[in-house]
Every structure is written in C-alpha cells, then in structure tokens.
Amino acid sequence: MSTTPSTPSTPSTTPAAVRSFSEVSVGDALPATTVHVDRARLVQYAGASLDRNRIHWDEPFAKAVGLPDVIAHGMFTMGSAVTLVTAWVGDAGRVVEYGVRFTRPVVVPYDAGADIEVSGVVKSVDPETKRVTVELTATAAGEKVLGRALAVAVLD
Amino acid sequence: MPVNSDFQGRVYPPTETYRVSAAKIREFAEAVGSADRVHVDAEVARARGYADVIAPPTFAVLIAQQCDGQLIRDPEAGIDFSRVVHGEQRFVHHRPLTAGDAVVGTLHVDTVREAGGHAMVTTRTELATEAGEAVCTATSTIVIRGGE
Numbered sequence: 001m002s003t004t005p006s007t008p009s010t011p012s013t014t015p016a017a018v019r020s021f022s023e024v025s026v027g028d029a030l031p032a033t034t035v036h037v038d039r040a041r042l043v044q045y046a047g048a049s050l051d052r053n054r055i056h057w058d059e060p061f062a063k064a065v066g067l068p069d070v071i072a073h074g075m076f077t078m079g080s081a082v083t084l085v086t087a088w089v090g091d092a093g094r095v096v097e098y099g100v101r102f103t104r105p106v107v108v109p110y111d112a113g114a115d116i117e118v119s120g121v122v123k124s125v126d127p128e129t130k131r132v133t134v135e136l137t138a139t140a141a142g143e144k145v146l147g148r149a150l151a152v153a154v155l156d
Numbered sequence: 157m158p159v160n161s162d163f164q165g166r167v168y169p170p171t172e173t174y175r176v177s178a179a180k181i182r183e184f185a186e187a188v189g190s191a192d193r194v195h196v197d198a199e200v201a202r203a204r205g206y207a208d209v210i211a212p213p214t215f216a217v218l219i220a221q222q223c224d225g226q227l228i229r230d231p232e233a234g235i236d237f238s239r240v241v242h243g244e245q246r247f248v249h250h251r252p253l254t255a256g257d258a259v260v261g262t263l264h265v266d267t268v269r270e271a272g273g274h275a276m277v278t279t280r281t282e283l284a285t286e287a288g289e290a291v292c293t294a295t296s297t298i299v300i301r302g303g304e
Contacts, residue, residue, distance in 0.1 A: 035189060041187070044186070044187045045187040045188070047183070047187075048180075048183045048184045048186070048187035048188075048218075049184065049187065049217065049218050049221075050218055050221070050222070051221060065238060074242045074245070075214060075217050075242070075245065076187075076188065078214055078245060079184075079187075079188035079190075079212060079213075079214035079217075080188045080189050082212070082213050082214065083188065083189055083190045083191070083192075083212075086190060086192055086212070086213070087191065087192070091192070091194060091204055092190060092192040092194055092195065092210065092212055092213065092252075093194060093204065093206060093210045093252040095213040095249070096248070096249050097246070097247065097248050097249070098213045098214070098246070098247050099244070099245065099246030099247070099295075100244065100245060100246075101243065101244045102241075102242050102243060102244065102245075151213070
C-alpha cells in the first residue's frame with residue numbers, strides 16, 4: 001500500500017542507537033522532512049485513531065460547515081511531525097513530553113494532497129537529566145500549521 | 157456562553173479499561189508514518205528494555221479523546237460538537253504506553269473560559285494502569301466557536 005512507510009530491513013535484534021547527549025548542542029538543526037498527505041492517508045489515520053469526523057474525509061460535508069476543503073486531523077499533523085524527533089533520537093520511547101498549538105488547518109485537496117514541511121532545532125539541553133528540548137516548525141502552503149511545538153527527549 | 161462554566165473543576169469517574177494491543181500500535185504508527193521498529197517488532201522493543209512494542213508519542217490521544225467524549229456528550233455541558241476546533245494538545249509520558257497495558261483514563265475539566273466570543277475548555281486525562289501506575293497525562297484545549 002503506497003501510504004505505508006517503508007521500514008529499514010535491519011536485523012530485528014539490532015539494539016537502538018540512541019543519540020548521545022554529549023554530541024548535541026543548542027542550535028543544532030534536525031534533518032528536515034516533507035510529509036505528504038492525501039485523502040487515503042486521512043482515511044487511514046481516521047481508522048487508526050478512531051477520529052472519524054467527516055471534515056477529514058468528506059469534501060461536501062467539510063465545505064457545508066464552512067471549510068475551504070477537507071482538512072487534515074490536527075493530530076495527524078502533530079503525530080507525523082514528531083517522527084522527525086523520534087528518528088533523530090533513535091527511539092520513539094525517549095520522547096517524554098510533546099505539545100503543540102494548532103494554528104492553521106492543513107487543507108488537503110482531492111487531486112494534489114498537501115505537503116507538510118517539518119524542521120526542528122534544539123532549543124535547550126539539560127546535562128543533569130540528559131533531556132533535550134526540540135522546537136518543531138511545520139508549514140503547509142507556506143503557512144505555519146503548528147505553534148509552540150516542543151518535544152522533550154531523554155538521550156543517552 | 158456556549159459552555160457551562162460550572163464544569164470547571166469537574167472530575168469524571170475513571171473510564172472502562174482500554175487494552176493496548178500490538179495491532180493497534182502498528183496501525184497507528186503506520187498511519188502517522190513512524191518507521192521506528194519499536195512499534196512493530198517485539199524483539200527490537202525488548203532489546204531496548206521495553207516489555208513489548210511501544211506506542212508512538214501521540215497514540216494516547218486515541219484513549220484521551222474517548223475520555224473527552226464524556227464531557228462533549230454531556231448535555232448539561234452545552235457543547236455543540238459541530239463548532240469544536242482542536243486548539244492545543246500536550247502529552248507528558250511517565251513511561252511509554254506498551255502493548256498489553258490495561259489502562260483507565262480519568263478526565264479532569266481544568267479550565268472553562270471565554271475569549272473573543274469563543275469558549276475554550278482545557279481538559280486533562282490522566283492515564284494509569286488498572287494497578288494505579290501513572291502512564292501518561294494528556295492535556296487538550298478545545299475551542300467552541302461562538303455564534304456568528
């Protein structure tokens with residue numbers, strides 16, 4: 001299925017290489033990524049999350065309630081954006097805090113879908129706890145879709 | 157005011173138990189595009205010290221939104237769901253949600269306030285195992301748009 005991400009075929013017993021705290025500094029940029037989202041992906045997320053609100057897949061319904069078109073679940077954007085952090089950290093279980101504001105909806109047209117550009121930068125580090133705070137930026141169609149997007153991870 | 161402000165401070169009884177399954181974790185991880193094998197391969201998860209596959213950081217919303225439903229569906233709260241917009245979301249993980257966990261959610265209505273003709277309601281769901289171990293605190297702010 002085209003919406004299922006490919007996964008590396010590393011041996012399943014390989015332990016995680018969690019990023020070392022000593023190699024991280026304030027101001028470091030995480031590798032940026034683009035998340036493509038189309039209607040199929042929104043239906044997939046609706047089923048996975050049990051959030052079946054029609055504004056996320058039913059175009060006539062979305063327009064009838066005053067939206068420009070179908071919009072992505074805010075939680076889809078939040079959940080896909082943090083994969084930038086989990087991949088950089090090396091273990092999804094190390095993300096101990098994550099919060100965002102939903103500033104604008106991601107509009108998802110039928111034909112083209114939408115691209116969400118996600119980047120991240122290290123805002124603070126705490127040597128006592130080996131916690132690092134990453135601020136994420138997510139934009140779609142040139143507009144910020146998340147505000148105050150901060151993820152805290154514990155490194156090795 | 158589109159929301160009953162008397163609801164501030166209300167705490168709902170714990171929900172029925174939600175059992176976290178490996179299948180649901182995999183489905184959710186694929187939907188958000190998380191390639192970390194820790195969501196799908198129990199051997200990888202155990203090698204990292206987890207009891208089984210663990211959920212992505214936002215998986216808890218699935219359980220928290222079921223808890224929020226108690227408030228949103230409560231006729232006395234007066235919330236018109238068709239006017240609800242998700243404003244903010246935050247998770248604090250005390251440990252990762254793990255396949256096999258049996259968790260209950262307790263919904264707290266932390267604040268009900270009005271701003272610019274809209275109502276804003278902040279809820280907090282405390283997820284804990286049936287044995288009482290804290291797992292995740294999920295805080296959500298919804299905006300109920302005022303009438304035009």
